[in-house]
Amino acid sequence: MIFTSSYLLSLTTFIYLGAAVLYLIAWVFRVEKVGLLGTFATGIGFLAQTAGILLRWVESYQMGYGHAPLSNLYESLVFFSWMTILVYLFLEFRLKNRVIGVFSTPFASLAMAYASFSPNVHDEIQPLIPALKSNWLIAHVVTCFLGYSSFAIACGMGLMYLMKSKDYTTGLLSRLPSQKNLDELMHQTIFFGFLWLSVGIITGAVWANEAWGTYWSWDPKETWSLITWFVYAIALHARFVRGWMGKKIAYLSIIGFISVIFTYFGVNFLLSGLHSYGAPR
C-alpha cells in the first residue's frame, strides 16, 4: 500500500530537500522561476505531510489507540518539521522573499530525515501512557512547537545576518534582505517564538497541575525550556542596552536554538525526568 502515513511522511523528507535545493539555485543563479518551483515543491511537501499526519491519526484509531499524532519523538519531529514549513510559508507570503527558504526548509528536511531514518527513532504508532491522556497534550505540544519552529527560522535569519555582516558587496549576499530588515525580522520572529514558547510553558504548567498536582516541579525538561526562555528574554531585552543590535542578537538567536535542540533531544537522551516519554527505548 502506497498511501500509508509513513510512506507519505518519508516522501516529504525528499520533497523538502528538493525545495531547499531549488531555493538555493534560485538564490545563487538568480532565477526567479526556479524559486517559484521551490515554493511549489514546499507547498506540495506541506500538503503531503499534512495528509501523512492526518492519516497517521486515522491509523491510530484503526489500531484502537486513538490519539493525536503528537505523543512520541517520531511524531514530534514530524510535527516540528510541519510547523516550520507552516511558519516559513507564512513568512514567504508576507515578505515576498524566497531567500529565507534557503535557510528554513533544510531544518524541516533534516528533522524529517532524522525522524524517518535514525535507528534511535521508532516510527510505529504506540498507545498513550496514562500521563499523556489529556486534552492539554495537543495545546501544549502545538504551542511549544510553534515556538520551536519560529526559533529555527530565527536561527536561519541569524546565520543570514552573520553572512551578510562579513561581506555585503558581492552579488550573492547582496540579494539577502538588508541588515536592517534582517535585524527587525529576526527580532520579530524571536518575539513571536517567545510568545508561543511562553504559551507552551503555561499550558504545560496547567497540564502538570492537573496531572501531577504541581504546576512547576523543576523537572529537567521544564527547566531547560525555562533556560531557553531566558536566552530569548536576553535577546529581547538586549535591544535596550546600547550596542546589542544585529550581530549579538544573531549570535543569541543561534545559541537560543541550540538550547531549543537541547531541550528537545538532550533532555530526552541525557537526562531523566517526567518528560522522558520521548526517549529511545
Added chain:
Amino acid sequence: MTIPTSSHPVSGNSKKPFWHILTSVRLAISLFILLAITSIIGTLIPQGESLHLYLEKYGPSMFQVIKVARLHDMYNSWWFIALLLLFAVNLVACTINRFPIISQLYKKDTSLQAVERLLKMPHSFVLSLPSAASFSKEDVNKILPAPVLSYDVENGRLFFKESGKWSYWGVYILHTSILIILAGALIGAIWGFKGQIMLAEGEKVSEAVERFTGKDFPLGFELYCEKFFVDFYDTGAPKEFRSDLVIFESGKEVLRKSIRVNEPLSYHGLTFYQSSYDAMPLITFTITSADGKKKVLSLPVSEKISWQEAGLSVGVMQFLPNIHGGQAAHVWIGDDGFPPEAIWFLKGAEKEFRRGNNIYKASITDVEQRYMTGLQVKKDPGVWVVWLGCAGMLLGFGVVFWVAHRRIWLWVGERNGRPTLILAGRTNKNNMQFERFFDEMEQKIRTMTGVKI
C-alpha cells in the same frame, strides 16, 4: 525602538548609583544569564535524592561542595531564592523607574510638526499636485478616516491621525504579570502543602504525610479507597491507573469519585492526584496444630500476626509472585519462647514445622492481589494567582507584539510656490509592516490625484 533606555536614565536618579544599578536592564540581563546557568547545574545534578547517594556518586570533596551550596535541592536553596527575589526587585525598580518616561511618552502630543520635520520622518513622500484644489477635505478623509486633528501649518493644512498609543502600557501588563506569577508561587510556598498518602484498598486515612518534613498533616475528613485498578495494553505498557475514592465526614459519605492520572479529586482546598501504586498481596496462611486446632491468618508482606491461643506469631518477610510457576513466601515464625526461624512456603504445598514439642502443619491457602494506591495531596492557595499572572502575561504579549503606536501626518499646501502634498509617518515597532501600510497609502493618494510616478 526609539524609546530611551534605563541604562541612560533621564531623571536625577543617575546620582544614586545603587538605584541606577537596581533599575538597569543590564542587571536584568545579568540575572537572566545567572538564572540560566544555575538552572543548568540543577538539571545536571539529580535533585532531591538522599544525601549518601551524592557521597557515593561524587566523592567526598565534591560532596562537601554539594552539601554546602545545597546543590542537591538547588531550586529551594536560599541563594537561588535570593536570585529570584533580586530578579523581582529589579523588575519592580525598573517598572517604577520607567513609569514617568512611559507616562510622558503616553501624554506627549506630537501632532503638530513643522513641514521640515515631516520630511525627516522615517517614512515620508512628497507629491507635486496639479493644483491646490486637487486634494480636498473629502480626499483627506478617504486616506485618514475621521477623527483627525488638523492645524494650519506654514502655507497649508496639517492633518494628523494616530493609533495604538496605549500600547506603551503593554510592557507594563507583561512585567506586572510576571511579578504576580512570582507572588503566586510565594503564596504557595508559604501557605501551601504537599504530601503523600499510601492507602490500601478497603482502608481509610485522615492524615497525609508532608513530603519534606515527614510530619503528619490532618485532612479534616476521612479518605477511603474502595478499589484500585491498573490496566495494561497488549504491549505491556500501562493503560490506566484508577482509584475509587470516597470521602467521609464525621462518619457520613459526602463525596465519591474515581480518579485517574489526569483527573484528580478536589475537596475542601485539598486535591488528590493519582501518582503511584503498589501491589500488596494479602497472604492467607492456614496452620493446623498436632491436636487438630486450625487457624487461618491473613496478612500482607512485612507484617506480623499472632495466633494467641498457641502463643505463636507468623510474619511474611518476602513474597515472590512467580517462582517455579507458583507463588512463594518466606515466612518468619517465632514469639513462642523458641528461637525464631524462617521457612519458604510454596502456595498449596503443605509443610511441617516443629516448635519445641509441638508439631504444626501449615500452608499458603490463598493469595489475594490487593493494591495500595499512591496519592499525592496538595493544597496550593497561590495557584489562582499564578493563573491570573499567566493570563495577564498572554494579554501583555498580545499588546506588545501586535499593537504598535502608529502616527500619520498629511500636509497639503504651497511649498516653494507649488501646490504640494506631504505624507509622513512613523511607528514604534513592526516597521516593515508599517512600510507596506504606508506604501499602500501612497499608492492610494497617487490614484486619487492622478499623479503618476
